[in-house]
Amino acid sequence: MRGFSRTGGPSTPAPVGLAAAANGASTLLxxxxxxxxxxxxxxxxxxxxxxxxxxxxxxxxxxxxAVRLSRVYESGEEITVALLRENSLFGVLSLLTGQRSDRFxxxxxxxxxxxxxxxxGSVRRAIEQDSSVGLLLLQGLSSRILQTETMIETLTHRDMxxxxxxxxxxxxxxxxVPGSEGITIDLRLSHQAIAxxxxxxxxxxxxxxxxxxxxxxxxxxxxxxTVFDPVALAKRxx
Amino acid sequence: MRGFSRTGGPSTPAPVGLAAAANGASTLLxxxxxxxxxxxxxxxxxxxxxxxxxxxxxxxxxxxxAVRLSRVYESGEEITVALLRENSLFGVLSLLTGQRSDRFxxxxxxxxxxxxxxxxGSVRRAIEQDSSVGLLLLQGLSSRILQTETMIETLTHRDMxxxxxxxxxxxxxxxxVPGSEGITIDLRLSHQAIAxxxxxxxxxxxxxxxxxxxxxxxxxxxxxxTVFDPVALAKRxx
DNA sequence: CCAGAATCAGCAGCCAGCCGGACACAGCGC
DNA sequence: GCGCTGTGTCCGGCTGGCTGCTGATTCTGG
Numbered sequence: 225m226r227g228f229s230r231t232g233g234p235s236t237p238a239p240v241g242l243a244a245a246a247n248g249a250s251t252l253l254x255x256x257x258x259x260x261x262x263x264x265x266x267x268x269x270x271x272x273x274x275x276x277x278x279x280x281x282x283x284x285x286x287x288x289x290a291v292r293l294s295r296v297y298e299s300g301e302e303i304t305v306a307l308l309r310e311n312s313l314f315g316v317l318s319l320l321t322g323q324r325s326d327r328f329x330x331x332x333x334x335x336x337x338x339x340x341x342x343x344x345g346s347v348r349r350a351i352e353q354d355s356s357v358g359l360l361l362l363q364g365l366s367s368r369i370l371q372t373e374t375m376i377e378t379l380t381h382r383d384m385x386x387x388x389x390x391x392x393x394x395x396x397x398x399x400x401v402p403g404s405e406g407i408t409i410d411l412r413l414s415h416q417a418i419a420x421x422x423x424x425x426x427x428x429x430x431x432x433x434x435x436x437x438x439x440x441x442x443x444x445x446x447x448x449x450t451v452f453d454p455v456a457l458a459k460r461x462x
Numbered sequence: 463m464r465g466f467s468r469t470g471g472p473s474t475p476a477p478v479g480l481a482a483a484a485n486g487a488s489t490l491l492x493x494x495x496x497x498x499x500x501x502x503x504x505x506x507x508x509x510x511x512x513x514x515x516x517x518x519x520x521x522x523x524x525x526x527x528a529v530r531l532s533r534v535y536e537s538g539e540e541i542t543v544a545l546l547r548e549n550s551l552f553g554v555l556s557l558l559t560g561q562r563s564d565r566f567x568x569x570x571x572x573x574x575x576x577x578x579x580x581x582x583g584s585v586r587r588a589i590e591q592d593s594s595v596g597l598l599l600l601q602g603l604s605s606r607i608l609q610t611e612t613m614i615e616t617l618t619h620r621d622m623x624x625x626x627x628x629x630x631x632x633x634x635x636x637x638x639v640p641g642s643e644g645i646t647i648d649l650r651l652s653h654q655a656i657a658x659x660x661x662x663x664x665x666x667x668x669x670x671x672x673x674x675x676x677x678x679x680x681x682x683x684x685x686x687x688t689v690f691d692p693v694a695l696a697k698r699x700x
Numbered sequence: 701c702c703a704g705a706a707t708c709a710g711c712a713g714c715c716a717g718c719c720g721g722a723c724a725c726a727g728c729g730c
Numbered sequence: 731g732c733g734c735t736g737t738g739t740c741c742g743g744c745t746g747g748c749t750g751c752t753g754a755t756t757c758t759g760g
Binding site for chain 3: 620622652653654664667668669671672685
Binding site: 623624662665666669684 | 746748
């Protein structure tokens with residue numbers, strides 16, 4: 225046990241098989257919850273969901289919160305490959321082949337997280353039984369790809385200032401909650417965490433965030449960043 | 463017409479429906495070729511497959527060659543989001559929702575390319591009729607995600623030397639053909655193209671490649687790069 | 701098949717931006 | 731109280747971006 229609690233089995237014994245197909249409004253969450261062997265888990269902030277080297281046997285759907293996927297190097301350095309938002313699918317490696325394979329990412333709960341986990345075999349069977357499941361999973365993965373590619377765009381910006389701004393905009397899209405003064409990013413982000421995500425250092429992030437704050441573009445209150453005007457911020461990079 | 467020739471319709475009227483399911487060895491290519499409205503296209507090096515702003519109505523499977531997906535900015539700058547290898551799925555945006563949506567990437571044939579294109583509706587219908595299609599597409603997308611995330615790893619390396627080396631290794635994996643002296647990357651890469659892919663500049667790439675060549679790690683002959691020993695090269699970054 | 705055009709490769713010099721390391725201090729939980 | 735994590739700041743040094751130029755290679759249209 226890795227420090228997460230289980231509320232065993234599907235909380236709602238949702239309909240499987242053709243039932244889901246009949247119901248056009250069915251969601252990925254419904255589908256996952258209906259799978260045999262499915263487990264709903266709660267993981268506390270900072271706890272690991274899976275380690276690199278663990279066997280990849282389950283597929284996860286992030287129901288609530290944020291998950292960080294990262295790569296760990298021998299040097300101890302850790303770089304963030306993705307910050308997953310709600311409704312993201314992850315751990316899909318296990319679907320890839322019939323072969324046993326191992327995780328090579330480190331998945332950590334970035335906030336308190338609720339997730340639905342189902343064995344890869346179950347997922348495969350469900351797809352075979354009910355074609356609409358396949359379509360839903362495909363849509364889930366497609367949107368993951370788009371998110372990831374946006375991140376690549378962010379990372380190819382040359383100067384750190386542009387990278388940071390671009391990253392903040394991504395976060396607004398994925399984790400932003402609109403408020404009276406602008407959009408607040410609903411994550412407690414340390415400068416270190418940002419640095420690991422955009423390939424920079426803690427010190428540089430501190431400096432650049434300070435610049436943005438002084439320019440009146442963002443506000444930072446207890447690790448929560450508020451972007452006053454995303455459009456104005458976007459003009460920060462050509 | 464965007465400068466590509468069509469060999470209309472499926473070349474082999476492959477079995478659709480449950481037939482594919484029965485045949486466990488069926489591939490993504492077989493499936494795509496069997497779809498109604500499917501078209502096989504040949505695109506010459508440098509020609510565009512779709513422009514940003516084009517309606518997204520088809521899904522593509524890259525059958526032969528390489529395709530570059532890039533983002534174009536008002537400034538005229540262009541950054542590469544993905545270099546797709548054979549058997550990659552792209553244009554999946556069209557699957558996402560029932561909504562009409564537009565491309566926001568620029569897809570260019572990086573080499574002479576053969577691709578199979580099918581209307582998104584057809585793909586959706588095929589999934590409903592035959593569940594094994596969904597599974598194959600899922601596997602295709604999963605491997606796309608892994609490729610993309612590898613690219614993120616490459617881009618978060620801080621110094622350009624590491625980034626270049628890491629990128630070369632990715633290219634070896636995706637486009638490498640083993641030869642007597644090492645692995646040759648089967649693409650004609652200009653320094654500019656590399657720079658656009660790893661977020662650097664032409665001049666820097668020229669210098670760094672020069673360094674690698676002088677160190678006896680790579681050889682460059684008419685834009686084709688040969689990596690003598692990938693393992694030795696990998697040691698170039700900590 | 702050739703000539704001109706366009707793209708590509710290589711070199712050098714300048715300088716800003718960022719990394720690395722170090723240090724002080726503020727919160728926060730134990 | 732003490733330790734730990736996170737923030738803010740300073741400074742020296744070097745990487746890598748920018749500009750400008752030249753010669754080589756490739757593409758294109760007659």
